[in-house]
Amino acid sequence: MDIEFSHRSLGLKASEIRELLKLTQRPEVISFAGGLPAPELFPIEKINLITTKVLNEQGRQALQYSTTEGYNPLREIIVKERMNKSGVKTAIQNILIVNGSQQALDFSAKLFVNKGDIIICESPSYLGALNAFKAYEPTFLEISMDDDGMNMDELEEALKNHNNVKMIYTIPDFQNPSGKTMSVERRKRIAELSSKYKIPVIEDSPYGELIFEGSPYPCIKSFDKDGYVITLGTFSKTFCPGLRLGWICAHEEILKKYILLKQGSDLQSNTLTQMIAAKFMQEYSLDEHIEKIISVYKKRRDIMLDSMEKYFPKEVTFTYPKGGLFTWVNLREDIDSIDVNVQALKQNVAFVPGASFYPNGGNLNHFRLNYSNMNEERILEGIKRLGNVIKQYY
Amino acid sequence: MDIEFSHRSLGLKASEIRELLKLTQRPEVISFAGGLPAPELFPIEKINLITTKVLNEQGRQALQYSTTEGYNPLREIIVKERMNKSGVKTAIQNILIVNGSQQALDFSAKLFVNKGDIIICESPSYLGALNAFKAYEPTFLEISMDDDGMNMDELEEALKNHNNVKMIYTIPDFQNPSGKTMSVERRKRIAELSSKYKIPVIEDSPYGELIFEGSPYPCIKSFDKDGYVITLGTFSKTFCPGLRLGWICAHEEILKKYILLKQGSDLQSNTLTQMIAAKFMQEYSLDEHIEKIISVYKKRRDIMLDSMEKYFPKEVTFTYPKGGLFTWVNLREDIDSIDVNVQALKQNVAFVPGASFYPNGGNLNHFRLNYSNMNEERILEGIKRLGNVIKQYY
Numbered sequence: 001m002d003i004e005f006s007h008r009s010l011g012l013k014a015s016e017i018r019e020l021l022k023l024t025q026r027p028e029v030i031s032f033a034g035g036l037p038a039p040e041l042f043p044i045e046k047i048n049l050i051t052t053k054v055l056n057e058q059g060r061q062a063l064q065y066s067t068t069e070g071y072n073p074l075r076e077i078i079v080k081e082r083m084n085k086s087g088v089k090t091a092i093q094n095i096l097i098v099n100g101s102q103q104a105l106d107f108s109a110k111l112f113v114n115k116g117d118i119i120i121c122e123s124p125s126y127l128g129a130l131n132a133f134k135a136y137e138p139t140f141l142e143i144s145m146d147d148d149g150m151n152m153d154e155l156e157e158a159l160k161n162h163n164n165v166k167m168i169y170t171i172p173d174f175q176n177p178s179g180k181t182m183s184v185e186r187r188k189r190i191a192e193l194s195s196k197y198k199i200p201v202i203e204d205s206p207y208g209e210l211i212f213e214g215s216p217y218p219c220i221k222s223f224d225k226d227g228y229v230i231t232l233g234t235f236s237k238t239f240c241p242g243l244r245l246g247w248i249c250a251h252e253e254i255l256k257k258y259i260l261l262k263q264g265s266d267l268q269s270n271t272l273t274q275m276i277a278a279k280f281m282q283e284y285s286l287d288e289h290i291e292k293i294i295s296v297y298k299k300r301r302d303i304m305l306d307s308m309e310k311y312f313p314k315e316v317t318f319t320y321p322k323g324g325l326f327t328w329v330n331l332r333e334d335i336d337s338i339d340v341n342v343q344a345l346k347q348n349v350a351f352v353p354g355a356s357f358y359p360n361g362g363n364l365n366h367f368r369l370n371y372s373n374m375n376e377e378r379i380l381e382g383i384k385r386l387g388n389v390i391k392q393y394y
Numbered sequence: 395m396d397i398e399f400s401h402r403s404l405g406l407k408a409s410e411i412r413e414l415l416k417l418t419q420r421p422e423v424i425s426f427a428g429g430l431p432a433p434e435l436f437p438i439e440k441i442n443l444i445t446t447k448v449l450n451e452q453g454r455q456a457l458q459y460s461t462t463e464g465y466n467p468l469r470e471i472i473v474k475e476r477m478n479k480s481g482v483k484t485a486i487q488n489i490l491i492v493n494g495s496q497q498a499l500d501f502s503a504k505l506f507v508n509k510g511d512i513i514i515c516e517s518p519s520y521l522g523a524l525n526a527f528k529a530y531e532p533t534f535l536e537i538s539m540d541d542d543g544m545n546m547d548e549l550e551e552a553l554k555n556h557n558n559v560k561m562i563y564t565i566p567d568f569q570n571p572s573g574k575t576m577s578v579e580r581r582k583r584i585a586e587l588s589s590k591y592k593i594p595v596i597e598d599s600p601y602g603e604l605i606f607e608g609s610p611y612p613c614i615k616s617f618d619k620d621g622y623v624i625t626l627g628t629f630s631k632t633f634c635p636g637l638r639l640g641w642i643c644a645h646e647e648i649l650k651k652y653i654l655l656k657q658g659s660d661l662q663s664n665t666l667t668q669m670i671a672a673k674f675m676q677e678y679s680l681d682e683h684i685e686k687i688i689s690v691y692k693k694r695r696d697i698m699l700d701s702m703e704k705y706f707p708k709e710v711t712f713t714y715p716k717g718g719l720f721t722w723v724n725l726r727e728d729i730d731s732i733d734v735n736v737q738a739l740k741q742n743v744a745f746v747p748g749a750s751f752y753p754n755g756g757n758l759n760h761f762r763l764n765y766s767n768m769n770e771e772r773i774l775e776g777i778k779r780l781g782n783v784i785k786q787y788y
Contacts, residue, residue: 001621001645002592004560006530009505012654022461036459044453051445059438063634065430067416099493103660110529111403132658135504136400166398198396227395240457242665251395260406264526265500266493270664271636 008115008135015131016356024350030382033350035176035325036373041293042240046284047276054275062272068263070097070247071274077281078247082233086208087222094249096258097269101206101234101246105132107261108167108202108230111254113138117166120158122150124328124357124366126176129169129204140359141165149175149182152189159197168194168201172220173208174324177357177368181322184217191223200254203231207324209238209290212298214322227251235277237325238290243273297325300371304379311387313394318369325372328354330365335393337367343392347385402509402529409525418744424776427744429570429719430767435687436634440678441670448669456666462657464491464641465668471675472641476627480602481616488643490652491663495600495628495640499526501655502561502596502624505648507532511560514552516544518722518751518760520570523563523598534753535559543569543576546583553591562588562595566614567602568718571751571762575716578611585617594648597625601718603632603684606692608716621645629671631719632684637667691719694765698773705781707788712763719766722748724759729787731761737786741779 024031054062069075075092083090098104105128113119115137121130123142130140141158144151150170159165170190172182182190194201203220211217221229227250234246248258262268280286301321308318308327318329331337337353344350354366371379418425448456463469469486477484492498499522507513509531515524517536524534535552538545544564553559564584566576576584588595597614605611615623621644628640642652656662674680698721702712712723725731731747738744748760765773 001647003594003622003648004506004592005651006504006506006508006511006560008508009651009655012651012658014654015657034459039454039458042454042457044449044457047457048446048449048453051449052442055438055442055445059442060433060436061636063436063438063441063636064433065428065630065635099660099664102658106659110400112398112400114400114402117400128658128661135655135658166400198398200397228397236459241459242455242457244660244662244664253395254397257399257403257406260408261403261529263409264406264496264522264529265659266497266638267522268638270493270638270667272667273664 008137011134015128016352020350020352023345029348029350030374030378031350032369032371032374032382033352034373035370037237037241038296038372041296043289047280050279050283051276054272054279058275062275064271066268066271068259068268070095070269071271071278073282074274074278077278078233081281081286083249086205086216087218088231088249090249093252094255096248096255096262097274098246098248098262099244099266099269100236100241101204101232102128102132104232104246104248105129105204106135107248107258109133109136109138110261111257112166112200114166117164118162119167119169120155120165121169121359122171122175124177124354124363125169125359126171126204127356130359142358142360145178145180147180149180149186150190152186152193155190156193159193159199165199168199169204170201170220171204173205173217174210174321174326176207177326177352177354178328179319179321179324179326181217187218187220188223191220191229194224194228195226198228201229203229205231206234206237210294210297210325211323212294212301221249227254230254238286238293239277243277244270245273245277297372300374300376300379303376304369304371304383307380307383311384313391315394316390325370327369327371329367329369331390331393333365336364338364340367340389340393343389344386347389349382349385402531405528409522414744414746417739423742423744424768424772425744426763426765426768426776427746428767429764431631431635432690432766435690437683441674444673444677445670448666448673452669456669458665460662460665462653462662464489464663465665465672467676468668468672471672472627475675475680477643480599480610481612482625482643484643487646488649490642490649490656491668492640492642492656493638493660493663494630494635495598495626496522496526498626498640498642499523499598500529501642501652503527503530503532504655505651506560506594508560511558512556513561513563514549514559515563515753516565516569518571518748518757519563519753520565520598521750524753536752536754539572539574541574543574543580544584546580546587549584550587553587553593559593562593563598564595564614565598567599567611568604568715568720570601571720571746571748572722573713573715573718573720575611581612581614582617585614585623588618588622589620592622595623597623599625600628600631604688604691604719605717606688606695615643621648624648632680632687633671637671638664639667639671691766694768694770694773697770698763698765698777701774701777705778707785709788710784719764721763721765723761723763725784725787727759730758732758734761734783734787737783738780741783743776743779
């Protein structure tokens with residue numbers, strides 16, 4: 001066979017995380033690699049009751065085609081509960097239901113980026129987003145971060161100096177992979193820059209509600225006066241990822257375009273699971289469920305960070321995330337985290353090496369650790385083993 | 395707001411069908427417009443039982459992230475039951491689960507087509523596919539059809555004369571919109587041409603199993619010696635469209651690329667509904683369910699065609715489909731079916747005007763009628779009314 005593929009598909013490669021996850025499915029592996037929620041927290045019995053109701057009461061509707069925009073009661077819940085809680089006043093005509101926010105990432109590059117255009121992102125940034133964007137053949141411009149998130153002066157400099165920036169991608173809350181959070185001041189500033197330069201900000205916010213201490217940060221979109229900020233939300237981390245439910249919240253003129261992309265891409269999201277999610281959130285409190293998740297993840301974060309303090313060499317630094325799923329580890333510059341991962345896997349411990357979070361390469365000396373998917377005992381044991389592996393490099 | 399969209403998204407427009415469907419949701423409208431299955435045939439009770447089992451027995455797995463390729467038991471069922479029944483010997487490493495075959499259409503153009511490249515399609519062709527393809531800025535080359543489907547000499551001529559054809563798109567069984575079926579001889583020939591010119595054939599086969607008389611036709615892929623034929627299947631017409639489950643069957647080298655596109659686009663299809671579909675097909679016979687659908691749709695087709703004979707002017711011609719969901723009506727050349735639709739809507743009858751099934755325009759004097767979604771009484775009444783409307787033009 002000798003077949004010609006499109007230019008855009010030539011550069012695609014498998015997500016290292018998803019490939020790594022296959023290796024880590026052996027039960028003896030202590031995996032800090034994926035970004036998987038804790039499945040023991042899924043409200044299985046309640047979902048079972050709700051599903052029976054949906055099928056008994058609205059079975060024909062639940063199994064039939066429905067509108068591209070999404071199931072209206074679910075869109076309403078997103079407006080009134082999720083977006084409102086993040087400080088965003090919006091309406092259902094600003095909400096499109098998608099198959100997890102990953103689909104919204106794909107659509108965003110499809111909607112804004114021509115070949116060679118610049119996408120601005122944080123350095124490091126979420127690997128799954130970078131992979132989705134790559135299909136549209138962009139150039140990436142990375143902006144450095146400090147403890148308050150993306151550096152705004154550097155961002156403005158980039159916007160001034162390049163006339164083909166087409167979108168700014170940010171994960172403001174407990175960023176994947178760095179665990180860092182953008183300050184409120186910078187949220188205001190990025191919204192202003194977005195308006196000033198007329199460049200959309202894609203605000204990817206899967207973790208904002210999983211906050212362990214302090215009060216939640218307002219979305220960047222809550223400071224958006226002119227409609228340039230597009231917020232991506234998801235139920236994957238606060239409810240169940242297997243249901244593939246996320247949303248796009250955008251100015252109506254922009255959302256119309258996203259709806260057309262959704263129509264061409266797969267007509268609509270799953271009718272049944274949209275109805276299950278909506279009914280669940282009508283009959284139970286998602287906020288209460290999120291509280292449960294937070295209390296478990298907070299303990300797991302604490303034990304991971306405490307163990308890292310105890311078992312990692314003192315020279316190794318890492319983020320103290322105030323929420324979300326990840327911490328980010330910085331090794332000495334000459335250490336290659338891919339090599340460390342190979343050594344760790346021999347001890348049945350896995351993580352994601354940092355290099356693939358940098359679209360323009362380099363930065364081999366970092367890695368990402370997830371604490372949501374392993375219980376406390378395994379976290380302690382895993383970090384102990386990992387500490388021993390790292391010590392060999394120091 | 396003044397925002398710059400990508401070139402590819404400037405040409406997108408809403409599917410006329412989905413826009414029309416919104417107009418036809420008033421209960422008094424007799425709609426022959428959509429391609430909706432009959433919801434009264436959905437096996438709701440069985441799905442309810444199956445879902446309870448899946449959640450009780452494998453709840454954590456069903457609600458968690460899973461692999462991009464799809465749920466293995468479902469891939470196996472597709473190999474052993476669906477593809478095998480269509481004459482295709484294949485294996486699970488050749489199957490990728492997608493959100494209905496619409497997603498496979500989007501991926502196909504994404505995988506093979508650069509801006510300006512040629513996509514060959516039947517004239518007319520499925521509007522939803524044309525819309526999905528348009529996002530990749532192709533040129534369309536339409537090949538005429540007769541009662542045996544796409545004209546193969548014209549196809550070979552086109553392949554000879556153009557060096558930037560990147561894919562051939564065909565719906566061989568009870569085509570949408572024309573209701574026509576490609577002969578076995580032509581299926582062999584198109585597979586040969588595909589190998590000879592090294593151009594992939596996208597064989598879109600949503601209706602092949604809904605055959606009312608005679609034996610089912612073998613897939614084009616069953617004649618594929620070198621791996622150039624890619625078959626798209628779906629459970630939307632034989633099971634439930636709301637579950638959004640379709641598949642791609644392709645040579646492993648090609649499928650790997652599709653898997654990467656799926657990974658970037660939305661990570662994976664819905665875990666829960668994949669498991670529901672697999673368990674349903676393990677515990678019940680999908681073939682028996684399809685038999686039920688066929689017996690109902692066959693009666694509806696019969697009453698539609700009989701009524702058209704009776705109530706349409708004799709000069710009006712239309713397809714006698716041997717399966718599937720649609721018949722295709724040809725009016726006198728000077729009649730604009732959009733105008734006819736406006737008149738028909740005043741009588742509360744809807745259909746889809748034919749023009750949007752021709753990517754290069756023209757052909758206003760045709761329209762598509764669906765017979766799967768209305769009961770016999772409404773079909774009879776709707777065709778009577780439509781006959782009266784059409785008579786005013788003759």
